[in-house]
Amino acid sequence: xxxxxxxxxxxxxxxxxxxxxxxxxxxxxxxxxxxxxxxxxxxxxxxxxxxxxxxxxxxxxxxxxxxxxxxxxxxxxxxxxxxxxxxxxxxxxxxxxxxxxxxxxxxxxxxxxxxxxxxxxxxxxxxxxxxxxxxxxxxxxxxxxxxxxxxxxxxxxxxxxxxxxxxxxxxxxxxxxxxxxxxxxxxxxxxxxxxxxxxxxxxxxxxxxxxxxxxxxxxxxxxxxxxxxxxxxxxxxxxxxxxxxxxxxxxxxxxxxxxxxxxxxxxxxxxxxxxxxxxxxxxxxxxxxxxxxxxxxxxxxxxxxxxxxxxxxxxxxxxxxxxxxxxxxxxxxxxxxx
Numbered sequence: 469x470x471x472x473x474x475x476x477x478x479x480x481x482x483x484x485x486x487x488x489x490x491x492x493x494x495x496x497x498x499x500x501x502x503x504x505x506x507x508x509x510x511x512x513x514x515x516x517x518x519x520x521x522x523x524x525x526x527x528x529x530x531x532x533x534x535x536x537x538x539x540x541x542x543x544x545x546x547x548x549x550x551x552x553x554x555x556x557x558x559x560x561x562x563x564x565x566x567x568x569x570x571x572x573x574x575x576x577x578x579x580x581x582x583x584x585x586x587x588x589x590x591x592x593x594x595x596x597x598x599x600x601x602x603x604x605x606x607x608x609x610x611x612x613x614x615x616x617x618x619x620x621x622x623x624x625x626x627x628x629x630x631x632x633x634x635x636x637x638x639x640x641x642x643x644x645x646x647x648x649x650x651x652x653x654x655x656x657x658x659x660x661x662x663x664x665x666x667x668x669x670x671x672x673x674x675x676x677x678x679x680x681x682x683x684x685x686x687x688x689x690x691x692x693x694x695x696x697x698x699x700x701x702x703x704x705x706x707x708x709x710x711x712x713x714x715x716x717x718x719x720x721x722x723x724x725x726x727x728x729x730x731x732x733x734x735x736x737x738x739x740x741x742x743x744x745x746x747x748x749x750x751x752x753x754x755x756x757x758x759x760x761x762x763x764x765x766x767x768x769x770x771x772x773x774x775x776x777x778x779x780x781x782x783x784x785x786x787x788x789x790x791x792x793x794x795x796x797x798x799x800x801x802x803x804x805x806x
Contacts, residue, residue: 500772
């Protein structure tokens with residue numbers, strides 16, 4: 469092969485494989501500019517997605533739910549077992565939303581999620597090996613149900629689990645599950661690890677992306693400065709890069725978000741219902757967005773971000789995570805549109 473042809477071949481190969489050999493980092497040409505879409509209780513009329521593309525949004529994360537009533541018992545229910553769910557969280561609703569979004573030039577990823585009564589999925593833990601086997605069997609049936617749908621609808625990315633922090637150390641079980649998912653789904657896979665979990669996950673090597681629920685604490689006090697927030701991100705970036713370089717996989721922030729309150733950066737994961745006595749602040753929320761875009765967003769290894777959360781119809785609830793109609797939306801649109 470002539471040298472000039474060999475050079476062209478190697479350049480094409482490098483671009484297709486998204487690897488920059490000289491730095492060891494992954495370089496992403498087109499970042500996923502995403503929001504976490506909230507499934508609506510009733511069918512969409514279509515106009516709800518009109519503004520997405522001109523705001524620079526290229527991707528939606530859609531979340532059908534499964535339900536686990538007890539975090540220590542291996543029983544999982546989902547759409548297969550009941551019709552009592554919001555329209556937008558059913559596969560009919562997900563498909564309609566996907567189709568409508570694609571008409572606007574916006575792609576979807578599928579991110580099934582377990583809802584645990586009175587808890588969060590990070591506390592799911594079985595008490596015996598027998599129960600662990602039963603739980604993984606049920607979870608496999610749950611996620612394969614959505615993997616088959618994602619394959620049928622050409623969904624490009626499937627998130628195989630979210631914040632299952634006390635299960636992810638069962639490395640063999642997860643690897644076996646990923647093998648089964650690959651048999652029915654040909655797209656790309658990630659797992660949405662909690663920010664306290666992602667460094668301990670060992671099975672990143674058999675996934676396509678390192679997924680992080682990036683609710684990192686960025687401040688210790690109310691009303692932090694932009695410099696404080698950016699300094700915190702600089703520390704977190706170094707920690708993320710250790711994992712990224714070890715596994716040589718691009719990173720997706722499967723969720724990141726901030727309430728419009730003065731304490732938004734201290735514990736970003738705290739639900740709005742627990743902040744009702746906290747002073748509102750669009751400014752702090754916007755600074756949190758700005759600090760992300762001026763630090764992490766610039767990194768070659770970051771394949772995309774999904775901001776929590778985005779309503780089909782903006783709601784008048786305060787406080788809330790959504791940037792819609794707030795200063796944070798302007799920051800997001802500015803950077804998404806560049």
